[in-house]
Amino acid sequence: MSRTFFPSVHQTEKIGIICNLKHSGDHGKDSGDPEAEYDSMETVQAIQAALIRHGLCTCLIEQDERLSEKLRSEGITMAFNIAEGRGGRGREAQVPALLEYLNIPYTGSDPVALGISLDKNLTKTLAAAAGVRVPFSVLLQNGTDDLPSDIPYPVIVKPNAEGSGKGLSENCVAENREELLEILQKEGPNYPEGLLAEQYLGGREFTVAMIGNGKNLQAFSPMEIIYRHNTQRSFQVYSYRIKCDYRKYVDYRCPAVLTPEEEREMTESAKKIFRSLGCRDVARADFRMDAEGRICFLEINPLPGLAPGYSDLPMITASAGMDYDDTVYSIYQAAAGRLGMYRITAPDGEKTAGEVSAADWNDWHWQFRNRIRSSEELSQKLPLCTQEKHEIDEVCRSFRMAVTPYYLSLIDPEDPHDPIRRMCIPSIQETVPCADDRVDPLNEDADSPVPHIVHRYPDRVLFLVTMECSEYCRFCTRRRIVGEEDRAISDREMEAAVGYIRDHAEIRDVLISGGDPLTLSTERLETIICALRKIPHVEIIRIGTRIPVVMPMRITSELLDMLKKYQPVWINTHFNHPNEITPESAAACRRIADAGIPVGNQTVLLKSVNDDLETMRELMKRLVRNRVRPYYLYQCDLSRGISHFRTPVEKGIEIIHGLQGFMTGFAVPKFVIDCPGGGGKVPVDYNYVRSCGGNEYVLENYAGKIYVYPQPKEEG
Numbered sequence: 168m169s170r171t172f173f174p175s176v177h178q179t180e181k182i183g184i185i186c187n188l189k190h191s192g193d194h195g196k197d198s199g200d201p202e203a204e205y206d207s208m209e210t211v212q213a214i215q216a217a218l219i220r221h222g223l224c225t226c227l228i229e230q231d232e233r234l235s236e237k238l239r240s241e242g243i244t245m246a247f248n249i250a251e252g253r254g255g256r257g258r259e260a261q262v263p264a265l266l267e268y269l270n271i272p273y274t275g276s277d278p279v280a281l282g283i284s285l286d287k288n289l290t291k292t293l294a295a296a297a298g299v300r301v302p303f304s305v306l307l308q309n310g311t312d313d314l315p316s317d318i319p320y321p322v323i324v325k326p327n328a329e330g331s332g333k334g335l336s337e338n339c340v341a342e343n344r345e346e347l348l349e350i351l352q353k354e355g356p357n358y359p360e361g362l363l364a365e366q367y368l369g370g371r372e373f374t375v376a377m378i379g380n381g382k383n384l385q386a387f388s389p390m391e392i393i394y395r396h397n398t399q400r401s402f403q404v405y406s407y408r409i410k411c412d413y414r415k416y417v418d419y420r421c422p423a424v425l426t427p428e429e430e431r432e433m434t435e436s437a438k439k440i441f442r443s444l445g446c447r448d449v450a451r452a453d454f455r456m457d458a459e460g461r462i463c464f465l466e467i468n469p470l471p472g473l474a475p476g477y478s479d480l481p482m483i484t485a486s487a488g489m490d491y492d493d494t495v496y497s498i499y500q501a502a503a504g505r506l507g508m509y510r511i512t513a514p515d516g517e518k519t520a521g522e523v524s525a526a527d528w529n530d531w532h533w534q535f536r537n538r539i540r541s542s543e544e545l546s547q548k549l550p551l552c553t554q555e556k557h558e559i560d561e562v563c564r565s566f567r568m569a570v571t572p573y574y575l576s577l578i579d580p581e582d583p584h585d586p587i588r589r590m591c592i593p594s595i596q597e598t599v600p601c602a603d604d605r606v607d608p609l610n611e612d613a614d615s616p617v618p619h620i621v622h623r624y625p626d627r628v629l630f631l632v633t634m635e636c637s638e639y640c641r642f643c644t645r646r647r648i649v650g651e652e653d654r655a656i657s658d659r660e661m662e663a664a665v666g667y668i669r670d671h672a673e674i675r676d677v678l679i680s681g682g683d684p685l686t687l688s689t690e691r692l693e694t695i696i697c698a699l700r701k702i703p704h705v706e707i708i709r710i711g712t713r714i715p716v717v718m719p720m721r722i723t724s725e726l727l728d729m730l731k732k733y734q735p736v737w738i739n740t741h742f743n744h745p746n747e748i749t750p751e752s753a754a755a756c757r758r759i760a761d762a763g764i765p766v767g768n769q770t771v772l773l774k775s776v777n778d779d780l781e782t783m784r785e786l787m788k789r790l791v792r793n794r795v796r797p798y799y800l801y802q803c804d805l806s807r808g809i810s811h812f813r814t815p816v817e818k819g820i821e822i823i824h825g826l827q828g829f830m831t832g833f834a835v836p837k838f839v840i841d842c843p844g845g846g847g848k849v850p851v852d853y854n855y856v857r858s859c860g861g862n863e864y865v866l867e868n869y870a871g872k873i874y875v876y877p878q879p880k881e882e883g
């Protein structure tokens with residue numbers, strides 16, 4: 168997917184992937200110790216494909232003696248660095264140092280952070296200084312000469328400056344001084360940078376992945392490495408051999424089962440070390456518990472492996488709902504943001520409106536202020552012919568347009584049928600009248616006892632707190648409200664609405680909607696929620712919002728800290744297409760879930776957007792991966808100017824039938840029609856009951872097979 172209004176130039180930038188390739192063996196992972204940390208061609212190609220899929224131009228550059236020459240001749244504007252270097256304690260720093268010398272920006276940590284983190288002893292010293300618990304260790308550089316007498320056995324002996332479990336095996340654990348001397352004599356000559364004798368911790372082992380920088384540094388939930396087979400001496404060592412053959416020896420559990428306090432300590436410690444070493448963009452930190460269950464830091468890897476389906480980091484991000492492409496792209500984005508490479512580009516790749524800083528791009532106020540509201544503004548971001556501009560102007564006379572720069576960036580400018588485009592850019596079809604169109608299709612105004620309250624169902628109300636949205640969806644059912652003016656309810660209107668709820672003790676559930684309530688300031692929203700929370704019979708507060716989809720940067724910690732004070736709060740969001748689930752929107756959903764707020768999703772079935780089984784299946788899978796529960800699939804309403812989005816009801820039934828049984832039960836939404844005229848939601852489903860009568864039900868299962876369920880026999 169390419170982007171038009173996004174923090175990268177795409178068509179003028181060229182990303183060079185700098186790597187060391189495995190040359191021995193078959194490009195697999197098990198190609199022997201000397202190349203243990205190098206990447207296979209499959210991995211490098213997967214990274215390249217991920218960047219290309221996100222619209223970036225790339226080339227591969229292998230680190231060899233001609234690297235400097237290649238960097239100059241390729242004309243890259245940024246390097247995606249995964250090179251491990253070519254020997255020595257400072258090897259990982261070699262490529263970044265050269266890139267800095269040539270003034271080429273790059274992803275990942277700088278030479279100093281890479282140099283320090285490769286030195287396990289030095290890293291642990293800095294971690295301890297930052298207040299993180301580390302196990303006892305001693306660096307042995309002179310063979311057996313400097314062996315202290317007070318070592319707490321057993322100890323594991325590791326090369327001080329190697330990664331990927333290189334030089335580690337179960338035979339590296341010494342239970343007494345004699346065994347330690349033997350290991351040192353055998354291994355010492357192989358590792359001139361020294362060996363580290365570290366207290367062996369017998370507890371559980373974890374690794375934490377991190378992506379981002381500064382306030383946006385995200386530490387993912389830890390992954391536990393669970394040893395399946397005890398090794399010959401019952402010491403569990405995550406060695407290179409085990410990593411290569413991990414299916415045989417270990418299981419991975421992600422997220423690990425930890426108490427909230429343990430998880431917090433581990434992720435916070437990981438971030439602390441990341442920051443104290445000056446790491447950037449991406450890293451992975453390893454931890455182990457001691458026999459008492461205390462969490463100890465082992466090492467950090469600012470150049471973690473990215474082999475799809477094999478390396479720890481992509482496994483961790485996958486379990487958090489990020490697919491491989493998005494993981495790679497997030498690393499690129501972290502670097503681009505840090506380097507201030509966010510910029511606005513015209514369709515032809517030329518800069519037009521100046522650069523946008525990362526801080527601005529990630530600031531929801533900036534996104535809101537810079538919404539695209541006219542055909543003129545839009546034509547600077549998307550290629551539009553005169554006719555299209557004219558048509559957009561004509562539609563906007565009846566139904567206005569607003570699109571956040573972020574949401575616009577998801578459109579593929581080359582594809583006139585792009586689903587995101589269809590959902591946010593006006594189409595002349597909106598001006599074609601349809602006999603079934605209604606101004607208020609759900610007859611909400613008739614069920615409104617006081618302005619801004621819709622009281623249709625016995626125990627719950629809809630509270631419309633604003634007429635404003637960050638983006639005006641072309642399929643909106645509430646166009647009569649959001650299409651007119653940008654206005655939130657006044658204090659007086661709020662008091663009247665809250666008063667109505669207070670006076671009706673049967674109301675136990677309030678759905679705050681609009682417009683989009685999250686366009687309000689956090690303070691204003693808190694005033695409303697706080698007033699509702701003071702009403703004893705209001706048990707649940709729900710917020711209906713499309714903000715995580717169209718402006719995910721609005722999901723700030725300030726907002727979530729406020730909402731957490733008024734639990735139970737639920738958020739229902741509105742993803743319609745898998746392309747809307749980006750690293751940014753997925754992270755927003757995860758932040759909401761992490762705040763203890765359940766997230767549901769409603770989808771509207773839209774012709775030529777999501778009216779096919781594969782699209783819907785992918786959407787539901789991605790939602791669930793991001794801890795968002797699919798809730799309703801709506802048949803499109805009869806609102807004015809949206810008839811071109813309507814599909815036959817049978818299409819929805821067909822899609823639900825194709826999901827049911829083929830994916831996790833709670834990943835299948837309920838297909839409903841909101842009855843025209845105000846009849847409320849009615850579930851519509853495939854009829855799995857073939858017949859009933861007598862004493863049995865004849866049922867068809869998801870695969871079309873027939874089964875009979877006997878009814879209980881009547882007594883007597």
Ligand code: SF4
Pocket residue numbers: 635636637638639640642643644645646649681682683712713
């Ligand atoms: S965010 Fe909701 S209320 Fe606003 S335009 Fe979109 S569908 Fe309508």
